[in-house]
Amino acid sequence: MNKNELISASKSLLARLQKVDYDRLPISDYNKQYIRKIYPALAYYMEIYADCLYRGISSSNLSPENITLVDYGGGSGFLSMLAKEIGIGQVIYVDLNPLSVETIKVLKHEVGTGPDIILPGSSDALADWCQARQIQPQLLIATDLIEHVYNLSAFFTDLCRINNEMELIFTTGSTPYNPFVKRKLHRFMKDCESGVAVSPGYYARREQYLRESFPELTEEQLKVWASCTRGVIYDDIKRAVETNHLPFPEDKYNTCDPETGNWAERILPIQRYRISLAPCNYHLSVKKGFYNTHRTNPLQSLLCQLINGLIRISGKAGLFLAPFITLHCKNNK
Incomplete structure (x- = not known):
């Protein structure tokens, strides 16, 4: 054709x-x-x-x-x-x-x-x-x-x-590649984490899940786990905590909905x-x-x-x- x-x-x-x-x-x-x-x-x-x-x-x-x-x-x-x-x-x-x-x-x-x-x-x-x-x-x-x-x-x-x-x-x-597109999407990712783009934000949802699922964690531990599990769904967060395997995000910005795994325009x-x-x-x-x-x-x-x-x-x-x-x-x- x-x-x-x-x-x-x-x-x-x-x-x-x-x-x-x-x-x-x-x-x-x-x-x-x-x-x-x-x-x-x-x-x-x-x-x-x-x-x-x-x-x-x-x-x-x-x-x-x-x-x-x-x-x-x-x-x-x-x-x-x-x-x-x-x-x-x-x-x-x-x-x-x-x-x-x-x-x-x-x-x-x-x-x-x-x-x-x-x-x-x-x-x-x-x-x-x-x-x-x-x-x-x-x-x-x-x-x-x-x-x-x-x-x-x-x-x-x-x-x-x-x-x-x-x-x-x-x-x-x-x-x-495109620096203007990257800057725009990075801002969107940060807004997804903070709760500006979606409410509640992804960070708050991970923290809430950890608080409810693992009440033995201290406030400091909650914050560490909530930060380090950016880009991870609930099932994988649960597995990580239970095995005490703290993940580290590959990227400064990429994040996903912790319930569905839907990435926020991942680059x-x-x-x-x-x-x-x-x-x-x-x-x-x-x-x-x-x-x-x-x-x-x-x-x-x-x-x-x-x-x-x-x-x-x-x-x-x-x-x-x-x-x-x-x-x-x-x-x-």
Whole structure:
């Protein structure tokens, strides 16, 4: 498939999506708010989805109709819809949030296109489902997801269990290169810890858990354990205290919800992804993202076009300008 065909399909789907009155649909307030948030930049998101699909199809050397695609952490399902629009043979939508799963069912009926299979759950549920049916997808795409995965090694192990030759494409705004993005996300992480971004904050929740679970700890010990278990879920905190194994955070800022393990836009060095992928014999390449040129302000659009051009021609240095990165993981055959 050539890129012009994909862009044309993307524009056609975008026009249909923009005609939908999402507020009147029988979907959750959570998903209505999410769609309302991304709606002004929907053309930009469609461009990102198209770029991911083009990379995956081109690299696979397969015709779209012969590809089984996993839209992992699919959210409102717009990537799944675009995949079906361009003729992907089978699309499997997966999301852990039951509200999102119900939303894609409604949107599929409303728009007239969508995934063939809709699955609730995470990577282990997907792996079990595929193995039980002997389905081996050739491509998995996940946008704005990898930075939230609690245990990368377990995640990649599940994906390799599905098909150890499946190509994996992840986009993430948690780039370790762009200093402006890093500064913004570090501030957000600190706010998650302190309680400014979420209430109660993650530190307070860990401290409360430790206080209730281990009443024998002194106030000083509570503070030490609450600080050192930043980025650790309750079950792992319990194991650490019981074995008296005090963990030390790898990074000054990264933190996660101690109940769910959902990382707060975790920023990792690329080498960390490579280490996690190594047991699956995967090669990781990093691609530069681009800025949104679909803006109401023409000057802003022009500025973004100029910066995108600079990103394209500046080689690896462009990574320090790019607002996001794409991680393309392919088996070392």
